[in-house]
Amino acid sequence: MDDLLTDFLTETNESLGDLDVALVTLERTPDDADNLAQIFRLVHTIKGTCGFLGLPRLEKVAHAGENVLGKLRDGVLKATPAIVSQILGALDRIKAIVANLAATGAEGVGDDQPLIAALDATAAGQPTPAKAEPAALPPPPPVVAPPVVAPPVAIEAPPPAAPTPRPAAEPSVEEHAAAPNAAGAPAVAAQTIRVTVDVLEDLMTLVSELVLTRNQLLQLARTQDNSSFTVPLQRLSHITSDLQEGVMKTRMQPIGNAWNKLPRLVRDLAHDMDKKIELTMLGADTELDRQVLELIKDPLTHMVRNSGDHGLEGPAERRSAGKPETGRIVLNAFHEGGHIIIEISDDGRGLAVEKIKAKAIANGLATEAELSAMSENQIQRFIFRAGFSTAAAITAVSGRGVGMDVVKTNIEKIGGAIDLKSTAGEGTVFTIKIPLTLAIVSALIVEAGKERFAIPQISVVELVRARRTHGSGSDSVIEHVNNTPVLRLRDRLLPLIGLNTLLGLGDTQDDDGGAYIVVTQVGANLLGIIVDRVFDTEEIVVKPVAPILRHVTMFSGNTILGDGSVIMILDPNGIARATGVAAGGESKTFNTAPTETNRSGERVSMLLFRANGDQRMAVPLGLVARLEDVEREKIETASGAPVMQYRGKLMPLVALSQHDPEQPRQALLVFVDGELAMGLMVDEIIDVVEDSLAIELSGARAGVLGTAVIGGKATDILDTGYWLTQAGQDWFHTSSGERSGARQSRVLIVEDSGFFRQLIVPMLSAAGFRVSAVDSAKAALRLQESGEMFDAIVSDIDMPDMDGLAFARAVRAGGPWADLPLIALTAHADPRHIEAGREAGFTDYVAKSQRDALIVSIRQCLSELNPA
């Protein structure tokens, strides 16, 4: 039977019950306006619903009854016993039809005309009292009629209409003639009853306790062989399991209940945003605990709205991207290993990684260096961080204040996890994994510092046996980086945290140095928790901790184990937060370098790294395309020089220091220009700091520009140009050949800072320009006098003697260079300076930190000059 119809029957039966009582009351106190209003409302609701469900017979009867009740309510008629009986008669008819509906799924056939006519007559104010009695009586014969006609229908209909045959149904229809009042209700009421949620919750609590007690008994029985309790205990155990399952079922609801608002939401959204959206919902009958259902309702709604609002493009954009105009949002729910997986996917534009990067930097969530070391997926996960919304403008649809971080928090609160996969131009898939129920979870019991703890199984990825010290055996060894424990797990470094340390339990190192590592997944990150021992898994009932312990966020609750002892349940999310792992993977040490602020001069983001043992070196971050950490084995040798396969190509590597073949991994700074890439092998990447750069000692060694104080320590500044040339001639020649065809464009650099000259020259050379550099405006003007010719000039603004503005005016004043493109290179790229620059004659204005922008600007200026 149709769900809607079932609901209707349940509800109507309840209403009919209420009506019986209310009408009897009405007879006794005809002037009770509240009572009358309630009666009217109940009948009105029945009428309205039947109209909606397409039940004409019911509707007509209810309508006629409602008319009379309306008159009573308005005081036009007075509720005499005769009228009340007439209405009761109408109710009986409704019950009869409802009973038939419940039995056969159809209204049945019957003639209600006399009843309706009588009711109408009463409503019209005809003096019915005397006639009412007969009018009320005649109905029974017609009521008898439907069963007479109905049985053939009833006999045929049940199998297809009602999956569970209700033997009571048919008799009840027949009985009806004799006992009209009791007829309909039992047939329908037998299928569903309404129970308050509290009763179910109490039942669940009791069953949870029962499960615990059962576990306790089983534990006891295990210690005794051949106990006479064994068999009954087995039986008790089975029954308890069945009971648990049964009670769980009472709490289960199809996930479709949380989805029923979505089609409307998506329709409105499509309408408001002028998009075409098709919502497909799969697995709507997947059941899960109502508590969980309630908790994921809002996050789901939010995510679907997000997909429609931000994810899907408008029809025009979709057309131009070669996609069908109608965007698809697919919701898919299914069971997987004791969990429910919900996927929300769209075929929209995907997440804009660049935008997320910019936002992450702007919000101080990560530095450029960290971002460049991150995978695309890691970057995309930034949308789960607080205060992150990629839609530049907050639309009315997605609203404000609620972001994906709230979604993530809510899902994690119920022990779930959320992940995403997004491909630019193809769409985004969010995957939510939530437990079936919150009440009973499976947990891994571990020991640390002589105390036992439970870790919810859902967050455990794997268990690794490791040793604390190097020794015999093939176990992995916990290594330390400056007292921070890490583990090499397959091809990754797994950050570790000792549970002893974390919980302040003191050192309880086992004699054999053995330990277990519980690899847990927190969001996108893996974290290894070092424990002393691992016991088995146990079904536990999560109980909240006492209020005085709520501030200890490491625990999500506590429980009683089978042996009767109390045990704390660890919260991997809390642990990750405490260790800083959840914050997108950056380790705590990464941001500790002091960063000065407010010093005038050229503040540059510098990448600090270690080379040649203890040599602290730095390179402007803008020059580095990516940071990589590769396996030593990946480094091969070609023509006597180290190379590596990198993104489908061979990348030459240059060793900055004597590399240590013992190290399993190699840190690389990758310099990329177009198709070319070069890797600089360094010992270790330390940090990224922003500092003013003042080279205090000029470099005596090749490859070092000089020494500067960065982050409060003497640091050698890398001569990038030198190292780029070390990668081979190709670096410059190939690119120049490819880029500018027959003739290389000549660019003059006017820059007083030796450092920036050193920086820009190789960079522009690499980009295919022939570069000359001078250290002052005067020197540049001397070149002009000597008849040198260039295609473009790049000049600094702040220079001693003659500054960039004066230089620009001098160039524009006349001479062979007067029409050359002039590009200003400066640390101050604010509108005021740009305006001043333009007035002085500069063609373009580029900030010093943006190396790509400079190349783009030069190319643009040149192509404007030579459109060929």
Added chain:
Amino acid sequence: MTTELLDRVDTAADEEQVFVTLTVADQLCGVPVLAVRDILGEQIITRIPLAPPEIAGSLNLRGRIVTAIDLRRRLRLPDPAPDTGRMSVVAEQGGELYALLVDQVSEVVSLKARDFERNPATLEPSWAAFSTGIYRLGERLLVVLDVGRLLALSEQG
């Protein structure tokens, strides 16, 4: 009239309150019997890492998890010698059960109001904060503990 007055004074003074007596660091203390849910012998107590020092841990009381509070620590007294068996008095506060760890629970006594006195002004603040007054017994003094305040740990952070 005189007798009547005397009677009245007598009835007030004779009004009895029932206490569970206990000792903590050799001091006799009393807790109103109505505040006590259970008296427990030595229990297995699970330590709770990172909890405030007064919290000894949690224990299982017939399927309910009870937070154990160390009365000695609460009253800033030195810890007992290790392996001293300790008893607990279970009380309820805000729907939660708490167990007060004490050295020894002795008996249930009825005490007359006339033997009751307010805290002496010189009583140490760590005690005065948790005591409502003192009963004079034959040879000893009994400090009446205020269970509500003893359990109000969360308010103090």
